[in-house]
Amino acid sequence: QVQLVESGGGLGQAGGSLKLTCTPSSRDSFSSWGWFRQPPGKEREFVAVVSLSGRNTRYADSVKGRFTISRDNAKNTVYLQMNSLKPEDTAIYYCATGPRATLGAELEQYDYWGQGTQVTVSA
Numbered sequence: 008q009v010q011l012v013e014s015g016g017g018l019g020q021a022g023g024s025l026k027l028t029c030t031p032s033s034r035d036s037f038s039s040w041g042w043f044r045q046p047p048g049k050e051r052e053f054v055a056v057v058s059l060s061g062r063n064t065r066y067a068d069s070v071k072g073r074f075t076i077s078r079d080n081a082k083n084t085v086y087l088q089m090n091s092l093k094p095e096d097t098a099i100y101y102c103a104t105g106p107r108a109t110l111g112a113e114l115e116q117y118d119y120w121g122q123g124t125q126v127t128v129s130a
Contacts, residue, residue, distance in 0.1 A: 011121035
């Protein structure tokens with residue numbers, strides 16, 4: 008069982024930046040790592056995913072051009088750099104991975120999830 012720990016959430020201002028970090032408890036090298044978010048009162052949604060090599064990425068339209076997902080395999084860490092923040096980015100952000108998560112955007116493709124980190128963006 009892989010445990011994931013997110014960090015870096017907090018309070019940001021519209022137009023500002025935050026950087027999230029996800030670190031797993033083991034060095035299992037799954038094919039892809041993803042970030043999802045759950046806004047208040049809404050369902051969890053896809054944000055971004057990065058491939059094992061880090062060369063391939065995929066983003067939700069709502070964050071494209073503003074967020075960047077990356078990974079450092081030497082540190083076994085995945086990042087989500089969030090720029091040009093908007094109040095609608097307010098959500099609990101989760102990192103996820105698993106053997107079936109091949110650049111996928113569907114929750115069902117991910118087997119391991121972190122506990123989430125709160126991001127709140129003020130206007």
